[in-house]
Amino acid sequence: MxxxxxxxxxxxxxxxxxxxxxxxxxxxxxxxxxxxxxxxNGSGKSTLLQVAAGLLPGGAVRWDGRPLGEIxxxxxxxxxxxxxxxxxxxxxFSVRAVVEQGRFAHADDGTGVDAALAxxxxxxxxxxxVDRLSGGERQRVLLARALATRAPLLLWDExxxxxxxxxxxxxVELARRLARGGGTVxxxxxxxxxxxxxxxxxxxEHGRLRALGRPESVxxxxxxxAVFGVRASRGTGLEMELP
Amino acid sequence: xxxxxxxxxxxxxxxAGALLVLLMAASLCLGDLRLxxxxxxxxxxxxxxxxxxxVWEIRLPRTVVAVLVGAALSxxxxxxxxxxxxxxxxxxxxxxxxxxxxxxVLAIAFGWASLSLWSLPxxxxxxxxxxxxxxxxxxxxxxxxxxxxxxxxxxNALLGAVTGYFLCRHTDVFDRNAQMVFWLMGxxxxxxxxxxxxxxxIVLAAAWLWPLGRPMDLLSxxxxxxxxxxxxxxxxxxQLLLLSTVLTAAATAVSGPVGFVGLIxxxxxxxxxxxxxxxxxxxxxxxxxxxxxxCDLASRLIGGLPLGIVTALIGGPYFLWLLRRER
Numbered sequence: 001m002x003x004x005x006x007x008x009x010x011x012x013x014x015x016x017x018x019x020x021x022x023x024x025x026x027x028x029x030x031x032x033x034x035x036x037x038x039x040x041n042g043s044g045k046s047t048l049l050q051v052a053a054g055l056l057p058g059g060a061v062r063w064d065g066r067p068l069g070e071i072x073x074x075x076x077x078x079x080x081x082x083x084x085x086x087x088x089x090x091x092x093f094s095v096r097a098v099v100e101q102g103r104f105a106h107a108d109d110g111t112g113v114d115a116a117l118a119x120x121x122x123x124x125x126x127x128x129x130v131d132r133l134s135g136g137e138r139q140r141v142l143l144a145r146a147l148a149t150r151a152p153l154l155l156w157d158e159x160x161x162x163x164x165x166x167x168x169x170x171x172v173e174l175a176r177r178l179a180r181g182g183g184t185v186x187x188x189x190x191x192x193x194x195x196x197x198x199x200x201x202x203x204x205e206h207g208r209l210r211a212l213g214r215p216e217s218v219x220x221x222x223x224x225x226a227v228f229g230v231r232a233s234r235g236t237g238l239e240m241e242l243p
Numbered sequence: 244x245x246x247x248x249x250x251x252x253x254x255x256x257x258x259a260g261a262l263l264v265l266l267m268a269a270s271l272c273l274g275d276l277r278l279x280x281x282x283x284x285x286x287x288x289x290x291x292x293x294x295x296x297x298v299w300e301i302r303l304p305r306t307v308v309a310v311l312v313g314a315a316l317s318x319x320x321x322x323x324x325x326x327x328x329x330x331x332x333x334x335x336x337x338x339x340x341x342x343x344x345x346x347x348v349l350a351i352a353f354g355w356a357s358l359s360l361w362s363l364p365x366x367x368x369x370x371x372x373x374x375x376x377x378x379x380x381x382x383x384x385x386x387x388x389x390x391x392x393x394x395x396x397x398x399n400a401l402l403g404a405v406t407g408y409f410l411c412r413h414t415d416v417f418d419r420n421a422q423m424v425f426w427l428m429g430x431x432x433x434x435x436x437x438x439x440x441x442x443x444x445i446v447l448a449a450a451w452l453w454p455l456g457r458p459m460d461l462l463s464x465x466x467x468x469x470x471x472x473x474x475x476x477x478x479x480x481x482q483l484l485l486l487s488t489v490l491t492a493a494a495t496a497v498s499g500p501v502g503f504v505g506l507i508x509x510x511x512x513x514x515x516x517x518x519x520x521x522x523x524x525x526x527x528x529x530x531x532x533x534x535x536x537x538c539d540l541a542s543r544l545i546g547g548l549p550l551g552i553v554t555a556l557i558g559g560p561y562f563l564w565l566l567r568r569e570r
Contacts, residue, residue: 055467077473084468090328091463091518101461105473142468149472 008065010153010184011052016059021047022207025059029184029200031152034175036195036215037188039204040228045188046085048204049155052186053082063153077105080153081146085161087138092129095122095141102148116144119174121167135162143171154178156187160194169242172197192219192228203227252522255515259526263310263533270306270536271298274543300435308434308442309539310532312494313504315445317531318452319490320505321523325463326483327388330513334491334505337391338374338398343495345405346370348423352409356422363426364441364496371492374398382484429501429551431539438497448489449528455482456521463520501535501551507558508534511565534558 010031015024022044029035037045050056054068054076061068063079071079081102089098099116100109117123120140125133130141139162146154154175160168172194175185179199186202195201196215203210203218205227211218224232271283276297278286283302286294319334326332334340350356350366381394406427413420458479461469470476494501508531509523516522538553545553 050467053471055470073470073475074473077471080471082467082471084465087465087468088328089464090330091513093460093464093518097460097519098464101464101472104457104461145472 009062010064011186012060012062012065013048013052014060016048016051016061018044018047018051018056018058020207022051022058022204025051025204025207025209027202027209027212029186031064031184032179032182033184033199034172034179035184035186035200035202036198037186037202037204038190038192038195039188039210043204044207045204046157047207048209049082049157049186049188053080053155055082074105077149077151079151080155081149081151083142083146083154083156083159085157086135087142089130089133089138092131094127095130095133096126098130098141099144099148102145105149112148112150116148119147120144120170136164136167139163140167147174152183154183154185154187156185158188158190160187160189160191165240166242169240173242192224192232195219249522252516252519252526255512256522256526256529259529259533263529263536266533266536266540267306267310270309270540271302273540274302301433304436304439305431305434305539306536307439308497309431309536311439311442311445312431312498312501313508313532313535314449314528315442315490315494315531316501316504317508317527317534318449318524319487319494321509321520321527322452322459322483322487322490323505324509325459325520326480326487327392328463328465330510331506334487334494335399335500335502337378337395337488338402339371339378339488339491340495340500341399341402341406342374343367343371343492344427344500345402346373347426347499348406348409351419351423351426352413354419360435360437361441364438367499368441368492368496370402371488371495374402375488375492378488379484382481425549426499428549429499429554430542430549431498432547434497442493442497444489444493448486448493451482452486452524455479456519456524459483459520459524460518463518498550501554503551503554503558504531504535507562511562514565 009028012028014026017023025048037048039045047056051058052061054061063071096113096117099113103109103111103113117126120143122140122144125137130138133141139159143156143159159171163171175187178185189195196219198215200213201215201218202212210227211223221232224230268280272278272280278294278297282294283298285291286298289295316334323332323334323336324330346369347363347367350363355366356363377398378394382391410420410423413423458474461472461474462476462479466476509527512523512526512530516526538557539550541557542548542550542553
């Protein structure tokens with residue numbers, strides 16, 4: 001008997017609750033998409049990403065159909081890569097050494113590290129100690145480390161905030177490329193105009209998931225007014241894209 | 244990590260190893276009685292009963308204890324610094340050495356210390372173990388890093404008060420008071436094979452610690468990040484806390500509280516060899532042993548200055564010079 005064709009969700013969360021931060025959040029995301037996670041400050045975006053990454057207990061999480069509890073911690077390092085919103089480096093590891101940490105769960109040092117460095121324009125900084133980098137450079141190091149894991153599920157917490165416009169657009173471009181290759185990228189952001197160009201948007205408000213769907217059907221003027229308290233209209237502003 | 248700094252770290256490890264062997268040889272030769280190497284050799288092979296007594300009963304146990312204490316304090320400091328993600332953390336941060344001190348002072352105050360050679364180090368070990376248990380019990384309830392440090396501060400203050408109380412109470416019993424003060428300065432005089440035995444857990448802890456260098460690298464850059472990359476952070480933190488406290492407790496039990504080693508040696512080695520713990524762990528073990536042995540030799544040659552004072556006198560200025568040079 002042939003198995004019934006069944007699409008496994010890349011990421012599923014059932015009724016995730018972290019007291020005081022998020023409540024009853026359930027969602028399912030299919031593979032091959034870039035998902036923008038938006039919402040006002042304090043709406044629970046970071047918490048949701050940490051629950052999805054298995055870093056905070058709080059709900060049933062499945063990656064590719066597998067319950068997280070059944071996946072050993074070492075294996076998780078190959079399946080999903082989480083990037084924190086901000087970090088502090090106490091010790092002066094070289095940029096290359098930090099990116100190599102992305103290979104911890106693979107028990108090798110080298111594979112894909114050079115490509116990850118090149119992807120984020122870090123070749124020239126490879127031997128620089130990470131405790132002497134700017135905020136944007138630090139963020140690129142963390143993203144390169146996440147990329148080096150080759151994990152199919154990427155969970156990035158406001159990756160664009162400290163980046164200049166060109167690097168920000170490059171990161172979005174990379175996310176699209178990873179999704180075309182079958183990966184799933186979920187990242188939080190505040191730029192709703194950028195969110196509108198992604199495959200899906202998830203909107204958090206007061207710790208609850210308000211909406212999840214295609215941007216044009218979710219980000220309507222009425223909805224933006226209700227959640228963000230702004231009046232949205234279309235006009236012609238300064239547009240920027242990679243050359 | 245570039246190959247240049249790896250070669251440099253390998254060179255440093257060989258250098259520190261050679262230095263340690265030289266210092267061990269010197270430690271067997273030098274003291275109140277200067278023995279030429281040929282006589283030390285004769286003593287080691289028990290060809291001469293008088294030299295054999297000096298070498299086997301006095302110099303060798305003292306040398307071995309110095310090596311174990313140095314390696315333990317330095318490795319413990321390195322672990323604490325990775326654990327707390329702070330290069331200013333030291334082995335005594337959580338109150339382990341204060342616990343050892345309180346245990347030892349209690350043993351002296353009540354006269355147990357004179358009952359047997361075992362009683363003073365064992366009382367110190369018991370005090371350190373009590374402090375360790377308090378810390379671990381606190382950590383098991385899911386204490387965050389900040390709360391652990393605060394708990395360590397409180398424990399340090401509490402145990403320091405116990406030590407201070409018994410010091411004050413026995414000012415009229417001169418010999419006990421002097422013994423307490425002397426013990427609290429840290430030292431390696433008259434150490435025996437009994438002390439070596441008590442310090443043996445250091446070898447076990449060091450062997451357990453040896454393969455944890457790479458996960459320590461990840462932990463030292465952030466707990467959640469390390470967990471996301473595949474490190475079982477809860478388990479690793481438990482292991483590191485246990486190993487660091489066992490190292491400090493065993494060292495304190497046999498030498499008294501010797502300050503500065505656990506702070507300065509890993510710090511200097513990190514400046515010289517880079518932050519990768521796979522290389523820093525062996526370097527700290529060997530480098531710490533060499534540092535304490537050198538300080539003990541200096542203390543013997545100067546005329547019996549307590550070890551804890553010598554480590555600070557040598558370490559402090561060197562550290563200041565290094566900080567000035569690096570910036």
